[in-house]
Amino acid sequence: MRRPLALALAALGLTVAACGGDDEQRPLPDVDPPVAAELPPSEDGVVDDEWLDETSEATQIPRRVLQGYVGAAVRLATELEGCTLPWNTLAGIGRVESIHGEINGSSIDDGGVARPDIVGIPLDGSAGVQAIEDTDDGRLDGDTEWDRAVGPMQFIPQTWERWGADGGGDGGRNPQNIDDAALAAGRYLCDAGGELDTRRGWLTAVLTYNNSAAYAAEVAGHANEHAEAAQ
Numbered sequence: 001m002r003r004p005l006a007l008a009l010a011a012l013g014l015t016v017a018a019c020g021g022d023d024e025q026r027p028l029p030d031v032d033p034p035v036a037a038e039l040p041p042s043e044d045g046v047v048d049d050e051w052l053d054e055t056s057e058a059t060q061i062p063r064r065v066l067q068g069y070v071g072a073a074v075r076l077a078t079e080l081e082g083c084t085l086p087w088n089t090l091a092g093i094g095r096v097e098s099i100h101g102e103i104n105g106s107s108i109d110d111g112g113v114a115r116p117d118i119v120g121i122p123l124d125g126s127a128g129v130q131a132i133e134d135t136d137d138g139r140l141d142g143d144t145e146w147d148r149a150v151g152p153m154q155f156i157p158q159t160w161e162r163w164g165a166d167g168g169g170d171g172g173r174n175p176q177n178i179d180d181a182a183l184a185a186g187r188y189l190c191d192a193g194g195e196l197d198t199r200r201g202w203l204t205a206v207l208t209y210n211n212s213a214a215y216a217a218e219v220a221g222h223a224n225e226h227a228e229a230a231q
Helices: 014-019 049-059 063-079 087-098 157-163 178-193 199-209 213-230
Strands: none
Touching (some): 049 063, 063 087, 087 199, 087 213, 157 178, 199 213
16 A cells, blocks of 8 residues: 655655756656546535535545535635636545545544544655654654654645644644645645646646656546546
């Protein structure tokens, strides 16, 4: 099983450095962005229940998780002018990062929170892993020596400190909460890529999340599957 490590490099700006230079000159991998799934009917930011039921069944995305992805996309459509982030891109990332919150026996409860917590491997500099010493005294990841990626969208504590969001409107910011994590991921992607309805914008954003052509292709593949199933 793939080890969830997204944002481990991005937290320190190392992924951006690896991409290097001016965005207009940056070489991009031979990966096509996914089809953009349309936003569903919603009222005051609340997504239509019938759409959620039908689309969850069609895509096999757990309903509460789908609600988090789509709710974030609906909010971002009004919050960030010029950034068009389809919900299926967030779903593609969530699928790769945590199997929609079901990695290692976890699941997202009715309140949108992963139970048990989703916590990645220690970022201790071992093979294929960046060394990132603890930045939060273990508050989010339970590790006082090394940082670990946490939650269904796999943020590390340093990145969550900057981008953590209150997607559920409860006054808190919890990386284990799909509403909070999806909104934070969306804002992160929009900041990184700008206009995500362009090939360059989408790839720049996703590569900043995880600087790997294989990762971008995997996200795009799942995002396309979700868009097709949702039609």
